[in-house]
Amino acid sequence: MQRSKVFATTAADNQGRFEPKDWLFFVGLSFIWGASFLLIAESLEAFTPGFVTFGRVALGAMTLWGLRLAFKRGERLDPSDRPRVVLLGLVWVAIPFTLFPLAQQWINSAVTGLLNGATPVLVAAISVIFVRVVPRGVQLLGLMLGLVGIILISTGSAAGGASQARGVLLVIVATLCYGFAINIAPPLQAKYGAIVLMSSVLSVASFLVLPLALINLGDNQWETSPVVALVSLGAIGTGLAYWIMSTLVGRVGSIRSSFITYLIPVVSLVLGVSFRGDTVGSLALIGTPISLLGAFLASAPSRNPKGTDMPLRDS
DSSP states (O other), rough: HHHHHHHOOOOSHHHHHSHHHHHHHHHHHHHHHHHHHHHHHHHTTSOOOOHHHHHHHHHHHHHHHHHHTTTTHHHHHHHGGGHHHHIIIIIIIHHHHHHHHHHHHHHHHHHHHHGGGGHHHHHHHIIIIIIIOOOOHHHHHHHHHHHHHHHHHHHTTTTTOOHHHHHHHHHHHHHHHHHHHHHHSHHEEEEOOHHHHHHHHHHHHHHHHHHTTTGGGGGOOOOOOHHHHHHHHHIIIIIIIIHHHHHHHHHHHHHHHHGGGEEEEEHHHHHHHHOOOOOOOOOOOOOHHHHHHHHHHHHHSSSSOOSSSOOOOOO
């Protein structure tokens, strides 16, 4: 498959400052995904990592298919687009959703959420390499501040030894997958809308991760709190969240939509400390406000609006 067929970009609906609707998506998604790491930790109290991965993906797919039927969105994918949808199912869902529960066997939910803030740095780097979309001015300054913050968070989080370093590495690989996915998704979102695209992506991912659920299947325990956590993680933290994220990518572009992960660390930190007694290193705490400042600066109006104009759809 040629690179130009996979890594393509479109002009976002909103090239200027975020509109109220953009901020609503931005903040709402930050809270949903910030809480997801806590829900993963709760789910792991009774379920294996592989079952957590399959459960959230399958429930997310069912949620979006329900919305798709409710909105009467029966479009079929063009055969030429199917390989990219399969690729998105792999790098946007199957791989990272497998790695996060594994990582949280060695690092807590607060640290996982903090590390997830590396996503915008990787999205921008991949955009520069493959799509030739280069952030400039205040956006670039925000990106660099975000990078500094993530370095501090990673250094502070991996200080506890080889096991914690292993967990940190898995999260970084997962965020790298997000970096590729968010650069692949915009043209497909423009063509099909968020519901059609993400219901298809999550359906593909469900089949990809199904074998993981069968590993040590008998070790799963059906306790009330973990079941509620897993259902919430799938229906809200995956199905609803990916619908919002895909819509946001179409509205403000891949790089700026990825800046939500600068706010996710704060949500995951507060929830992890409040509900699970998670602890984080001092360097990670220093890095968090630096990342937040980077998010604020990076949401400045784009100075590089080049791209192929395509009508983008919210749903």
